[in-house]
């Protein structure tokens with residue numbers, strides 16, 4: 289997509305799962321991509337090589353999004369490598385499921401730190417530094433609407449991300465920067481599959497009328513729409529990408 293050439297996108301949590309599919313898709317749409325991760329460098333480096341082998345441009349950036357200094361350094365690195373940042377895809381996240389009565393302080397604190405404080409850290413940096421005409425897309429979850437048992441703290445962090453999304457879209461008036469969220473349903477990644485029985489996965493897969501799990505590429509398509517030229521009139525919205533699990 290020629291409209292995206294020379295545009296730079298930071299994708300947080302892009303070494304695996306949905307974030308990796310988003311980074312690959314944005315690179316094939318012409319964006320230069322910054323592949324963020326916080327743990328193992330190997331999958332991030334492998335993704336960067338795949339993108340470069342196809343003629344794209346990519347940089348890996350280790351940064352724990354819950355650490356504001358690390359997030360600042362990631363934006364610094366992107367700016368010094370590529371001259372500026374146009375798109376933030378705020379995707380890094382974790383999910384820890386438990387009934388509220390059994391939820392530990394650690395479960396609460398960790399999800400708040402990565403999902404909410406991490407979103408805050410990256411949104412604040414993007415609000416200060418994105419070039420005019422930019423795009424911000426944050427990953428929420430369809431569970432905010434469905435309100436399934438055991439998802440309480442996780443869904444609460446994502447509901448907060450949706451609120452930040454709407455308010456930031458107004459605060460960026462005059463900069464031509466859109467701010468939206470994509471809310472996936474169950475999607476075949478480690479985050480969703482780990483720890484679930486085959487039965488539970490089958491039940492959750494059948495909740496939407498298309499009767500399958502989402503794929504990381506399904507979600508990347510929705511993000512690419514919002515990040516690219518066709519999404520320019522969508523602002524302050526939450527796009528549910530869930531096959532109709534409403």
Ligand SMILES: NC(=O)c1ccc[n+]([C@@H]2O[C@H](COP(=O)([O-])OP(=O)(O)OC[C@H]3O[C@@H](n4cnc5c(N)ncnc54)[C@H](OP(=O)(O)O)[C@@H]3O)[C@@H](O)[C@H]2O)c1
Nearest residue numbers: 301303304305306326327352353380381474475477479480
């Ligand atoms: N899969 C689903 O069914 C589903 C549904 C709704 C919403 N979502 C949302 O979609 C997003 C992506 O989920 P996913 O399923 O792709 O998860 P995933 O497969 O577990 O991948 C998570 C990615 O985030 C990175 N990450 C984790 N903690 C981080 C931190 N503190 N700082 C920077 N990066 C970090 C991981 O890399 P490292 O381990 O190296 O840090 C990895 O690249 C999340 O926000 C999730 O809540 C997922």
